[in-house]
Amino acid sequence: MAKFRKIGVLASGGDAPGMNAALRAITRKALDEGMEVVGIIGGYSGLINDNIITLTPRSVSNIISRGGTFMYSDRCDEFKTEAGMQKAIATCKKHGIEAIVACGGDGTFRGATDLTNRGIPTVGVPCTIDNDITATDYTIGFDSAMNTALKMIDCLRDTCESHARCNVVEVMGRDCGQIALFTALASGAAAAVIPEMPFDEAGTIERIKAMKADGKRGFLVIVSEGVFTEDGKKYGEVLAKKIDAETGVETKFARFAHVVRGGDPTLRDRMTATQMGVRAVELLLEGKSNIVICEIDGKITDLDINYALIADRNYKNKLKPGDLDKFTAEQVAAMKALAAQRHEEIEAIYKMVYETSK
Ligand code: ADP
Numbered sequence: 584m585a586k587f588r589k590i591g592v593l594a595s596g597g598d599a600p601g602m603n604a605a606l607r608a609i610t611r612k613a614l615d616e617g618m619e620v621v622g623i624i625g626g627y628s629g630l631i632n633d634n635i636i637t638l639t640p641r642s643v644s645n646i647i648s649r650g651g652t653f654m655y656s657d658r659c660d661e662f663k664t665e666a667g668m669q670k671a672i673a674t675c676k677k678h679g680i681e682a683i684v685a686c687g688g689d690g691t692f693r694g695a696t697d698l699t700n701r702g703i704p705t706v707g708v709p710c711t712i713d714n715d716i717t718a719t720d721y722t723i724g725f726d727s728a729m730n731t732a733l734k735m736i737d738c739l740r741d742t743c744e745s746h747a748r749c750n751v752v753e754v755m756g757r758d759c760g761q762i763a764l765f766t767a768l769a770s771g772a773a774a775a776v777i778p779e780m781p782f783d784e785a786g787t788i789e790r791i792k793a794m795k796a797d798g799k800r801g802f803l804v805i806v807s808e809g810v811f812t813e814d815g816k817k818y819g820e821v822l823a824k825k826i827d828a829e830t831g832v833e834t835k836f837a838r839f840a841h842v843v844r845g846g847d848p849t850l851r852d853r854m855t856a857t858q859m860g861v862r863a864v865e866l867l868l869e870g871k872s873n874i875v876i877c878e879i880d881g882k883i884t885d886l887d888i889n890y891a892l893i894a895d896r897n898y899k900n901k902l903k904p905g906d907l908d909k910f911t912a913e914q915v916a917a918m919k920a921l922a923a924q925r926h927e928e929i930e931a932i933y934k935m936v937y938e939t940s941k
Pocket residue numbers: 595596597627628657658659660662663687688689690691692693694695697711
């Protein structure tokens with residue numbers, strides 16, 4: 584006998600390739616366990632506006648290979664208000680929704696906590712192209728977004744080589760430079776510029792000059808969208824002009840923006856989405872909620888959402904007064920160790936970008 588008779592699934596916040604695969608896995612696994620499943624259209628706004636559809640195995644046919652989210656996504660500020668929350672709970676009551684699996688990023692998980700606290704047990708599945716949820720090694724969508732970016736960077740590489748040019752490419756990743764960093768390493772870029780590491784602008788310009796003198800023709804520099812000049816301008820465009828002016832290498836700027844958010848999910852994302860989606864339903868059935876599904880050291884596991892959110896703030900140096908008070912000394916030590924580990928991982932790859940581009 585399933586613990587819940589009916590659950591809801593939703594996708595919320597920024598979309599990511601693999602969200603559909605996660606929604607499909609959650610739906611099919613829950614149906615397989617004998618539960619009814621409803622889709623909440625447009626994320627939390629679907630709960631507020633009572634936009635609910637019944638899901639059958641056929642509702643999620645032919646979506647595992649598609650980007651975007653067939654249930655759409657939305658950003659819903661009303662959900663953060665008490666009045667909005669009351670409407671959401673009323674919709675759950677009206678439809679007999681007893682638990683929810685929410686696919687999204689850290690904002691979505693904050694909403695999931697609010698729902699759990701109001702009596703609707705909720706589990707979060709991490710979907711964001713930025714891989715910016717510190718508690719999990721991996722978030723659904725990251726691999727697909729990077730591969731899309733990499734394909735386009737490779738195209739630029741070809742033409743940079745033909746014309747002896749440099750291309751500065753700006754990729755997504757708000758406070759997290761992993762898309763820029765990983766694609767820089769994988770494309771053989773001369774430099775990566777990410778929010779996590781100080782950037783040696785003068786040194787990079789000198790390196791490009793030296794590489795040019797050594798006969799190198801094409802150059803790539805990958806910049807995260809989260810890096811700004813002191814006066815608030817996006818750094819990528821500014822850097823492109825400086826390289827152009829100071830190295831004698833004709834330099835173009837390209838912004839990939841939202842294009843890397845779409846497209847077919849890779850095998851990695853379809854697999855992880857399916858594994859995480861199934862695990863989310865299993866954990867609900869075991870009576871667990873207010874958790875986020877994580878991948879840690881290659882294993883699919885789970886962590887308390889509050890712990891995950893504060894571990895994230897700790898890593899990003901955004902802790903607010905009192906944030907750590909709810910946690911034991913061991914938990915705080917684990918958060919600090921995790922932050923140190925994440926920094927080390929980033930630093931090691933950053934160093935490698937420079938060691939391997941000559
Ligand atoms: P992501 O989940 O990708 O981080 P957002 O930060 O936009 O994306 O959050 C998605 C949605 O989650 C928001 O539109 C809002 O409905 C809900 N949400 C975000 N922050 C909170 C919060 N502090 N409390 C309740 N709900 C929130």
